[in-house]
Amino acid sequence: MYEAEKDKILNDYYNAKEVYAKFDIDTDEILDKMKKIRISLHCWQGDDVTGFEKSANGLSGGGILAIGNWPGRARNGEELRQDIEKALSLIPGKHKVNLHAIYAETNGEFVDRDEIKVEHFRKWINWAKEKEIGLDFNPTFFSHPKANDGYTLSSKEENIRKFWIEHGKRCREIANEIGKELKTQCVNNVWIPDGSKDLPANRIEHRKILKESLDEIFSVKYDKANIVDSVESKLFGIGSESYVVGSHEFYMSYASRNDVMLCLDMGHFHPTENIADKISSILTFNDNLLIHVSRGVRWDSDHVVILNEDLLSLAKEIRRCDAYDKVYIALDFFDASINRIMAWVIGARATLKAILISLLEPVHLLLEEENKGNFGARLALMEEFKTLPFYSVWNKYCMDENVPIGTSWIDAVKEYEKEIIKNRA
Ligand SMILES: C[C@H](O)[C@H](O)[C@@H](O)C(=O)CO
Numbered sequence: 001m002y003e004a005e006k007d008k009i010l011n012d013y014y015n016a017k018e019v020y021a022k023f024d025i026d027t028d029e030i031l032d033k034m035k036k037i038r039i040s041l042h043c044w045q046g047d048d049v050t051g052f053e054k055s056a057n058g059l060s061g062g063g064i065l066a067i068g069n070w071p072g073r074a075r076n077g078e079e080l081r082q083d084i085e086k087a088l089s090l091i092p093g094k095h096k097v098n099l100h101a102i103y104a105e106t107n108g109e110f111v112d113r114d115e116i117k118v119e120h121f122r123k124w125i126n127w128a129k130e131k132e133i134g135l136d137f138n139p140t141f142f143s144h145p146k147a148n149d150g151y152t153l154s155s156k157e158e159n160i161r162k163f164w165i166e167h168g169k170r171c172r173e174i175a176n177e178i179g180k181e182l183k184t185q186c187v188n189n190v191w192i193p194d195g196s197k198d199l200p201a202n203r204i205e206h207r208k209i210l211k212e213s214l215d216e217i218f219s220v221k222y223d224k225a226n227i228v229d230s231v232e233s234k235l236f237g238i239g240s241e242s243y244v245v246g247s248h249e250f251y252m253s254y255a256s257r258n259d260v261m262l263c264l265d266m267g268h269f270h271p272t273e274n275i276a277d278k279i280s281s282i283l284t285f286n287d288n289l290l291i292h293v294s295r296g297v298r299w300d301s302d303h304v305v306i307l308n309e310d311l312l313s314l315a316k317e318i319r320r321c322d323a324y325d326k327v328y329i330a331l332d333f334f335d336a337s338i339n340r341i342m343a344w345v346i347g348a349r350a351t352l353k354a355i356l357i358s359l360l361e362p363v364h365l366l367l368e369e370e371n372k373g374n375f376g377a378r379l380a381l382m383e384e385f386k387t388l389p390f391y392s393v394w395n396k397y398c399m400d401e402n403v404p405i406g407t408s409w410i411d412a413v414k415e416y417e418k419e420i421i422k423n424r425a
């Protein structure tokens with residue numbers, strides 16, 4: 001970076017620091033807090049949730065869909081890791097990478113989901129060690145012939161259920177090993193697509209079966225220093241418009257009773273429902289919470305995340321609950337119609353900006369007015385704080401973390417596309 005550019009960023013930062021100081025916010029302290037924030041970057045944005053299974057099951061039977069055919073999706077572990085490295089080099093901070101079981105590397109052999117082992121993730125683990133990043137994990141209960149009838153863990157067919165229970169158990173074993181080896185807790189998140197397109201006559205039976213399957217999967221106890229288990233709900237999906245077995249109420253009850261973490265995906269609720277208000281309720285009864293940061297648009301739950309009102313209110317609510325050490329933040333979106341690295345970086349930078357804005361908010365002044373009953377002044381301050389000069393602090397954060405400032409990262413992606421991605425015929 002040119003010296004003149006650096007001087008300008010520093011100058012802007014010192015001006016912003018003065019503005020924030022008037023509201024008792026120390027921007028240096030906030031930047032220190034930002035350095036400790038970890039988000040989890042989902043590997044599946046890099047290849048449209050395809051995975052590396054030899055039988056190439058494709059994105060089927062899963063209630064999720066990646067639309068688009070932007071050229072050059074990663075086709076194997078080497079390409080995917082290369083693309084993730086590029087994305088990480090443009091995102092400020094040190095983060096984690098989130099894997100799905102379908103990203104196992106099996107030396108060209110077909111290994112079914114009920115047979116996967118930690119050795120199939122050896123390359124990912126070694127890579128993470130070298131990069132000094134943590135890994136998170138997800139069993140893959142979709143894109144498989146045994147998921148095509150619409151039910152996996154909640155299936156009435158014993159052989160189907162047993163297959164998926166074994167998969168769930170093996171994934172926990174793998175996640176535990178990952179956490180142990182990397183000395184960084186691995187979040188293992190269970191999401192299943194089970195449900196039906198049209199009105200079921202019996203909703204309760206599948207839910208009772210799902211409870212039993214989960215009980216069996218979670219019956220093995222692991223050290224929480226290595227693995228933290230979570231369960232993710234959904235309101236509806238493609239092909240499961242009328243009924244989803246793993247609903248919010250189902251998993252909220254399950255999580256509270258079974259010492260398992262709840263996962264709220266921002267795209268998995270009613271389109272007008274904002275999940276920010278749910279955080280304080282859940283944290284009143286549970287120690288932790290996983291958020292899948294996503295953007296629902298009409299019936300799709302997985303658009304690339306942008307700095308919109310939903311994301312800002314989510315981050316502000318975590319901050320106002322003083323819960324950044326209790327809430328795990330993982331990205332979850334996939335768009336195959338734009339450059340996939342752009343998608344990652346847009347979503348990650350938007351999420352980190354929202355976190356920074358939330359940490360810079362003078363919450364104590366809002367509380368002061370609230371406690372005095374001055375609700376007009378509280379609202380007025382909330383509005384004024386929206387336009388404080390956070391961008392100058394953001395630029396300083398990017399500069400400290402050695403990543404491109406402002407729009408310059410976009411050119412870096414275009415360059416990478418020309419040099420690397422275009423050659424993937
Ligand atoms: C691939 C992910 O596990 C998946 O997106 C899940 O988390 C989800 O949100 C499904 O809609």
Ligand SMILES: [Mn+2]
Nearest residue numbers: 232265292332
């Ligand atoms: Mn999700």
